[in-house]
Amino acid sequence: MPTITIDNKKVEFEDGMTVMQACELAGAEIPRFCYHEKLSIAGNCRMCLVEMEKAPKPIASCAMPAGDGMVIKTNTETVQKARKGVMEFLLINHPLDCPICDQGGECDLQDQALHYGFDKSRYEENKRAVKNKHMGPLVSTIMTRCIHCTRCVRFSTEVAGVDDLGLLGRGENAEITTYLEKTIDSELSGNVIDLCPVGALTNKPYAFKSRPWELHKTETHDVLDGVGSSIRVDTRGKQVLRVLPRINEDTNEEWINDKTRFAIDGLSKQRLDKVYIKNENKLMVTDWNTALKKIKDELDIRGKEKTITLSGKFTDTETIIAAKLFSEGLGSSLYDCRFDNAQIIHGESESYKFNSSIQEIENADSILLVGSNPRWEASVLNARIRKAYINNNCKIGLIGPDIDLNYAYTKISNSLSGLDDIKQKKSEFSKNFYNSKNPLIIIGTSAINNSQGAAVLKLCADIAKKLPNYSNALNPLNVLNQDISRVGALELGFVNKYFDENFIYNLRENIKINKPVIFLLGLDEIDPKTFEGAFIVYLGHHGDLNAHHADIVLPTPAYTEKTSTFMNIEGRVIQTSRCHNPFGEAKEEWKIFRALSNLLNCSIKFNNLNDVRKQLIEINKNFLEIMECNNSANLSFASAEVINDHNIAYNISNFYMNDSISRSSETMAKCTNEILNKAQAS
Amino acid sequence: MKHPGMTNKVYNISNNVFNWSEVNFKRASEIIKKYPNSRQQSAVIPLLDLAQRQNSGWLSKTAIEKVAETLSMSYIRVLEVATFYSMFNLEPVGENFVQICRTTPCWLRGSDKLVKIAQDVSNSKLGETSNDKKFTIVEVECLGACCNAPMVQINDDYYEDLDEDNFRKILIDLKNNKSIKKGSQIGRQTSHPKRGDDA
Numbered sequence: 001m002p003t004i005t006i007d008n009k010k011v012e013f014e015d016g017m018t019v020m021q022a023c024e025l026a027g028a029e030i031p032r033f034c035y036h037e038k039l040s041i042a043g044n045c046r047m048c049l050v051e052m053e054k055a056p057k058p059i060a061s062c063a064m065p066a067g068d069g070m071v072i073k074t075n076t077e078t079v080q081k082a083r084k085g086v087m088e089f090l091l092i093n094h095p096l097d098c099p100i101c102d103q104g105g106e107c108d109l110q111d112q113a114l115h116y117g118f119d120k121s122r123y124e125e126n127k128r129a130v131k132n133k134h135m136g137p138l139v140s141t142i143m144t145r146c147i148h149c150t151r152c153v154r155f156s157t158e159v160a161g162v163d164d165l166g167l168l169g170r171g172e173n174a175e176i177t178t179y180l181e182k183t184i185d186s187e188l189s190g191n192v193i194d195l196c197p198v199g200a201l202t203n204k205p206y207a208f209k210s211r212p213w214e215l216h217k218t219e220t221h222d223v224l225d226g227v228g229s230s231i232r233v234d235t236r237g238k239q240v241l242r243v244l245p246r247i248n249e250d251t252n253e254e255w256i257n258d259k260t261r262f263a264i265d266g267l268s269k270q271r272l273d274k275v276y277i278k279n280e281n282k283l284m285v286t287d288w289n290t291a292l293k294k295i296k297d298e299l300d301i302r303g304k305e306k307t308i309t310l311s312g313k314f315t316d317t318e319t320i321i322a323a324k325l326f327s328e329g330l331g332s333s334l335y336d337c338r339f340d341n342a343q344i345i346h347g348e349s350e351s352y353k354f355n356s357s358i359q360e361i362e363n364a365d366s367i368l369l370v371g372s373n374p375r376w377e378a379s380v381l382n383a384r385i386r387k388a389y390i391n392n393n394c395k396i397g398l399i400g401p402d403i404d405l406n407y408a409y410t411k412i413s414n415s416l417s418g419l420d421d422i423k424q425k426k427s428e429f430s431k432n433f434y435n436s437k438n439p440l441i442i443i444g445t446s447a448i449n450n451s452q453g454a455a456v457l458k459l460c461a462d463i464a465k466k467l468p469n470y471s472n473a474l475n476p477l478n479v480l481n482q483d484i485s486r487v488g489a490l491e492l493g494f495v496n497k498y499f500d501e502n503f504i505y506n507l508r509e510n511i512k513i514n515k516p517v518i519f520l521l522g523l524d525e526i527d528p529k530t531f532e533g534a535f536i537v538y539l540g541h542h543g544d545l546n547a548h549h550a551d552i553v554l555p556t557p558a559y560t561e562k563t564s565t566f567m568n569i570e571g572r573v574i575q576t577s578r579c580h581n582p583f584g585e586a587k588e589e590w591k592i593f594r595a596l597s598n599l600l601n602c603s604i605k606f607n608n609l610n611d612v613r614k615q616l617i618e619i620n621k622n623f624l625e626i627m628e629c630n631n632s633a634n635l636s637f638a639s640a641e642v643i644n645d646h647n648i649a650y651n652i653s654n655f656y657m658n659d660s661i662s663r664s665s666e667t668m669a670k671c672t673n674e675i676l677n678k679a680q681a682s
Numbered sequence: 683m684k685h686p687g688m689t690n691k692v693y694n695i696s697n698n699v700f701n702w703s704e705v706n707f708k709r710a711s712e713i714i715k716k717y718p719n720s721r722q723q724s725a726v727i728p729l730l731d732l733a734q735r736q737n738s739g740w741l742s743k744t745a746i747e748k749v750a751e752t753l754s755m756s757y758i759r760v761l762e763v764a765t766f767y768s769m770f771n772l773e774p775v776g777e778n779f780v781q782i783c784r785t786t787p788c789w790l791r792g793s794d795k796l797v798k799i800a801q802d803v804s805n806s807k808l809g810e811t812s813n814d815k816k817f818t819i820v821e822v823e824c825l826g827a828c829c830n831a832p833m834v835q836i837n838d839d840y841y842e843d844l845d846e847d848n849f850r851k852i853l854i855d856l857k858n859n860k861s862i863k864k865g866s867q868i869g870r871q872t873s874h875p876k877r878g879d880d881a
Contacts (some may be wrong), residue, residue, distance in 0.1 A: 163754075163756030168690040168762060170765075177690070180743075180757075440706040621823065
């Protein structure tokens with residue numbers, strides 16, 4: 001390996017590294033503004049200047065490829081002088097409004113001015129002022145603060161794939177803007193806030209709310225989509241003020257989508273904080289004992305063994321296992337999590353997981369999307385597909401209606417008939433698909449939420465088996481679930497074959513005949529009319545659609561208010577942490593089921609959270625290792641099925657508001673109005 | 683300094699629609715062909731120039747968007763280029779776009795006076811367009827003809843070795859749509875020494 005000398009210290013580095021990366025290997029800290037690991041190199045801030053032996057002047061270490069035998073000095077007088085000079089230039093036009101700036105306290109410019117800058121300014125001329133730009137409901141701009149690092153421009157062009165931001169003019173007149181101040185049309189737009197090293201682009205809903213040092217910071221995971229992005233939640237009291245991404249190369253890299261970041265104002269609106277019971281068609285406040293007693297009575301009257309338990313979008317695995325054990329204690333196994341009717345092959349975990357792992361997308365050179373709109377279903381995953389598209393010239397084929405995916409794709413068909421094309425290698429894309437080195441299949445729930453679902457899975461498995469990269473180590477068959485609860489629930493066997501093929505129809509038939517007690521674990525995605533005749537117990541945190549139609553509402557904590565375990569789409573076990581105490585009388589679901597089991601004399605074997613987690617591991621060993629996923633390449637269910645044609649319709653109609661939390665969020669409502677409705681109108 | 687090429691704003695006249703003329707469409711296709719496959723976006727500068735010529739000396743919103751569409755680029759990428767170069771005017775300009783060099787050599791040789799005359803004849807201020815839409819007068823930095831200072835550029839042509847009299851005459855002739863002499867106004871051959879100076 002080549003070696004480089006940095007501050008008299010010899011380090012080995014890998015070919016292709018820059019001087020800055022080599023310096024980091026040697027432990028030398030290099031200040032920077034424009035350089036960012038995940039973006040292309042611009043080299044325009046000049047803050048990373050270092051001295052190189054035999055070079056007449058300092059070099060920009062971020063843009064200089066490291067060479068064998070180079071001698072670099074990062075702490076000489078010249079370097080310090082250069083940094084001071086650069087800082088002075090940057091601060092010429094930067095306003096001194098730190099006391100009213102939202103970036104204050106976590107500002108790169110502030111920190112670096114302190115460490116590397118002059119203690120006073122020699123500049124006496126007028127500072128420039130730049131008009132603020134409109135960039136939509138999420139990003140607030142104070143453009144006078146901009147130092148033109150162009151990170152935001154590079155992010156939107158390279159990662160988000162929307163050519164919306166640009167640097168107009170030059171020199172003194174340079175300014176960052178969107179074309180005619182249009183809204184940034186990306187699900188990842190919030191990330192420019194984190195990328196901005198100064199306070200030019202800041203969080204609009206969070207404006208003037210708090211200072212970073214006043215916030216209680218908790219590292220946890222997002223549950224609003226299936227990826228389970230690593231996030232940090234900043235709270236003050238019982239208010240979640242903001243969400244920031246944490247670096248996790250396995251799932252979200254450094255990004256999170258706008259729903260994850262901005263839907264949090266929904267966490268303090270429409271909350272269920274008391275126990276409600278229906279009295280003369282009206283929900284009245286009551287206490288826990290009365291409510292539980294009523295549930296017991298109803299269970300006794302309507303028949304315990306007929307009880308149906310359905311999980312929702314955010315149901316954690318502790319709740320699932322508690323509900324499952326409780327239901328079984330009652331003598332019923334009518335529980336399910338597939339409210340969107342996505343089919344699985346029973347007993348085959350490969351039929352519902354993202355088997356190849358999200359990271360593997362980066363190596364893909366050909367991807368077949370079957371009934372999936374990853375841009376809305378898992379935005380950060382879509383950014384990976386775009387990465388493959390850019391870096392590997394990855395070819396993408398789409399079976400499903402036309403959508404804007406931020407990368408070019410080959411449309412195969414609107415309906416499932418496109419799978420035939422792939423199977424028989426009819427089209428150009430199909431032929432290339434089998435010949436590429438690292439092809440992947442990504443099946444969206446929109447392709448399998450019909451009676452053909454199982455057949456689609458079998459056929460895709462058959463195709464996957466014939467792919468060149470199919471091996472024990474890699475399974476190119478991926479199912480992209482939209483909800484964080486799904487894979488965990490399926491892993492725990494929270495399904496019943498009774499609900500196969502047509503979930504709603506089967507459910508309605510059952511309710512018509514049995515009129516059972518139904519436990520809804522935060523399920524709001526089904527039309528309340530379906531439940532007519534049943535006794536509905538709603539466990540959830542938001543007064544969304546179904547809570548209003550419930551007979552009993554039991555408040556539970558939202559994802560920021562409890563520690564729970566989830567499995568993301570890959571089957572990766574993630575654990576969320578409690579960021580603040582729950583609202584009002586909310587109780588964790590497993591406690592509720594434990595209390596109910598006492599009343600009903602059906603034994604549940606856990607008394608605390610640890611016991612619950614032991615049960616998890618007992619049922620499924622995959623829950624043993626946090627942040628790991630154990631996926632196999634077993635595709636024994638593969639068969640070359642013949643599929644009846646079925647038109648695909650994507651099952652998300654509004655990215656910004658598709659769960660109970662985001663439906664309660666004002667920010668998300670603004671996004672719907674300003675971004676989606678405008679896009680549809682034009 | 684006011685200059686129609688040094689603004690970041692996109693200007694549009696209502697009902698202004700820009701479409702390539704038949705000749706220019708052909709020319710644009712030829713220009714694009716000069717660049718290798720999948721590198722067509724490199725043609726953005728010549729195409730903006732072509733559009734500016736067709737659109738009487740300036741780039742309107744629709745013209746910028748047309749160029750972007752022709753090259754399958756996003757609007758903002760084309761606007762970045764159009765705002766970067768001061769040679770692309772983003773506001774309407776007069777029939778004669780008069781760029782007066784004000785850098786040191788020309789300034790020493792009296793470019794100040796030229797500015798005054800230009801404002802006087804056109805009856806407009808620096809950076810603005812005259813009411814009769816005949817002139818837009820702007821100051822620019824060095825145009826690289828210092829040896830024949832002072833000089834101005836009017837549309838595509840250089841007018842060198844100016845003084846108060848001959849510059850006034852040029853402008854008045856332009857105003858009256860008369861043809862005028864290009865290049866040196868005192869008969870100098872390119873940048874040769876002036877007759878009498880060479881001894």
